[in-house]
Each structure stands twice: as structure tokens, then as C-alpha cells.
């Protein structure tokens with residue numbers, strides 16, 4: 014039998030019944046959409062601590078069990094047996110593709126990797142030391158000017174071309190940003206290479222000598238992308254949904270997602286972790302650093318630790334930690350001092366009551382930067398790599414939203430605590 018909750022105003026005696034909605038997995042939710050009409054009040058939940066912002070069929074996280082499912086498939090299985098493009102297709106279409114469907118998708122992505130030459134000129138306007146996330150966000154937003162037809166979000170073909178274009182071009186946009194910071198010539202995409210091999214080539218090849226793509230590096234990148242591809246209603250995905258809910262051009266919505274991902278509390282954490290490990294410097298300094306983290310007046314956080322949903326462990330962090338051993342070994346880099354320091358930091362933090370009592374565990378970004386570094390990717394590009402992968406999830410969520418016949422503009426309300434109504438006072442009377 015379906016459950017109902019009764020909500021009663023104890024002052025007036027007025028009451029209303031709230032329906033309980035059940036998903037296929039996870040906790041039930043209270044439907045409060047009639048609350049304002051029935052009771053004249055809003056709910057208050059800063060940071061969405063207890064609010065489901067939407068219904069979705071894409072990704073499920075069980076924060077206590079440390080489980081992450083893309084369209085029902087455990088991420089660990091996908092990491093072991095799938096590849097990033099297949100995962101992107103799964104996220105967007107909802108099903109594992111047949112071989113023919115996969116080949117058609119992969120071929121279409123490959124054929125859309127080039128950038129309009131006019132778009133390439135945008136980079137010249139940036140200083141060499143511009144943060145790549147600023148460049149990527151700006152160039153992605155500019156795509157709205159090149160692909161105005163994509164604004165026709167009701168047209169399935171336009172939605173499909175948009176999805177393929179953005180997944181195909183994000184690596185090219187990222188590589189162009191990187192080459193710009195180096196002052197090196199832009200390297201065009203190569204259609205004979207797979208998605209991640211092409212990224213390695215665009216990042217590291219130069220016209221004056223041959224560049225051999227390391228298959229171990231390309232495979233490691235692909236695996237990291239699978240793990241970063243989606244994570245239900247996180248801040249950047251919610252940003253894409255909110256921007257997209259106005260019916261804006263989808264490239265503009267993705268650009269908003271890139272901007273949201275950049276912050277250190279979200280995707281920017283991978284860069285911040287390596288900065289932090291640098292600052293700690295050696296195992297001998299860990300205790301001193303953790304004392305600062307625990308000091309509420311110091312405002313220092315243990316970057317790469319903690320998560321709004323995972324309160325046991327982040328399954329992605331576990332996979333990436335194991336991957337560090339394999340990849341560093343295969344690349345002939347041994348464990349490396351930074352990995353050793355991170356391992357020790359994790360070990361000490363997980364024995365410390367501060368972190369244990371708050372259920373703070375390593376998240377996806379605690380170890381990802383170590384792999385990116387081993388692949389030769391510079392620190393300022395870490396969050397850009399995250400953005401390439403998360404584009405798959407952003408597209409899937411945007412599409413789910415705009416094809417929902419009940420889509421409405423996202424428009425939260427507020428608890429106003431500013432001044433009451435008052436009259437304007439001219440300068441001479443202030």
C-alpha cells in the first residue's frame with residue numbers, strides 16, 4: 014500500500030497529506046509539490062541536504078554501501094569490461110549497445126572531433142597562463158554561436174548531433190587549451206585513433222618529431238573517464254539541468270556545468286589534492302597538517318576526502334588506488350613519493366577519530382591526480398580531464414530532462430531575511 018505522511022500546523026490545526034514516492038532503489042521521497050498550495054509554506058534545505066531535485070533513471074549511488082550503478086550496471090564491472098565511449102552511450106541511451114550500434118556511435122564521435130577553425134582562433138585572446146578551465150568553459154559556451162540549431166531542443170536529431178558533437182569535441186577543446194598554455198602548435202585530431210589515444214596524441218605530439226602513444230597510458234585514461242562519467246545530481250550536473258531547464262542552447266548549459274565543476278569542493282579537488290601533497294611534502298609533516306585540518310579556525314580541509322553521499326567509502330577511490338599500483342608499475346615509475354605520501358595520509362586519517370566520526374573517506378579525486386601526473390598531464394589540466402569524462406553524464410541528464418514531458422523551469426524559492434519594505438532616502442538625508 015502506498016504510504017502517506019500527514020503534516021500538521023500545530024498553531025492553526027490545518028493539515029495536509031503528503032504522498033510518498035518510491036524509486037526502484039534507494040530511500041523513498043516525500044512529494045511536497047502541493048505543500049505551498051495546501052499550507053502556505055515552503056521547505057528550507059540549503060545545500061539540498063534532504064532534497065531530491067528530480068526523478069532520474071541514469072545513475073544510482075548507495076552512499077552507505079559504497080555502490081555506484083550506471084543504468085543499473087556496477088561501475089566496477091564497467092571499469093573492468095567496458096570502455097568510455099560504450100559507457101557514454103549506455104548513459105545517454107539507457108542500454109548497452111549492440112556491436113553495430115556501438116560502432117556507429119564510435120564512428121560518429123570520431124568524425125565530429127574537429128573544431129571549426131574560427132573557434133580555434135578564440136584561444137589567441139587568452140594569456141598563456143589562463144586557467145584551462147576558464148578557456149574550456151568559454152569555448153564550449155561559444156559553440157552555442159556556431160551551432161544555433163541545437164537550441165531546437167524538441168528535435169531529436171538536433172539533440173543527437175549535439176550529444177555527439179560535444180562528446181567528440183571536448184577533448185579537442187581541452188587539447189587546444191593545453192597547447193595554448195605551452196605555446197605549441199595545435200595538433201589536429203586523428204580519426205585512426207581511439208578516443209583516449211587521440212587525446213594523448215593531441216596533448217603530447219609535436220609536428221617536429223614522431224610521438225608514440227603509450228597504450229598503457231591511453232587505457233588508464235579510459236578507465237579514469239569511466240569512473241568520472243556520471244554521478245547523479247552532483248553540483249555540475251544540477252547546474253547543467255538548471256541552466257538547461259530554461260530551454261537555453263545546450264552548449265551554453267554544458268559550459269555552465271564546466272564552470273561549476275571547476276570549484277575545489279567539486280572537480281577542482283583533483284588539482285587541490287596534489288597542491289596539498291606538495292605542501293605537506295613528506296610523511297613527517299602529516300600530523301602537523303592534520304592538526305591544521307582539525308582546527309576549526311584554520312579553514313584547511315583534507316582535499317580529496319569527504320563526500321555528500323558516500324558515508325562509508327567511494328568505490329571509485331578504491332578502484333583508482335588499485336589502478337595507481339598497476340599504472341605506476343607498468344609505466345615503470347614505481348610507487349613514487351607522491352603516491353607513498355597519499356597512501357600514508359589516507360592510513361593516518363582513517364585511524365583518526367575526527368575523520369572516522371564524520372565518516373570522511375577518500376573520494377574519487379584523492380588518487381586521480383597521481384595517475385594524471387604519471388601520464389604527464391599537468392596539474393592545471395586535471396579538472397579539464399574530469400570535464401571531458403563528465404560531459405557524458407551531463408549530456409545524459411540534459412537529454413533526460415528535456416525529453417520529459419513534465420519539464421519545467423528550475424526555480425527555487427528562498428527564506429527572505431533582508432530588510433522590510435522601506436522608502437528610498439536621497440543622498441543629503443543619509
Ligand code: ACO
Nearest residue numbers: 277278279280282306314315316317318319320321371376
Ligand atoms: N576535511 C576536513 N573536514 C571535513 C572535510 C575535509 N575534506 N569534509 C568534510 N569535513 C567536515 C566538516 O568540517 C564538517 O565538520 P563539522 O560537522 O564538525 O562542522 C563535516 O565534516 C561535514 O562536512 P560538510 O562540509 O557539511 O559536508 P558536505 O557534504 O557539505 O561537503 C564536500 C562535502 C564538499 C565534498 C566536503 O567533504 C569537502 O569539502 N571535501 C574536500 C573537497 C573535495 O575533496 N571535494 C571533492 C568531492 S568529490 C567530487 O566532487 C568529485
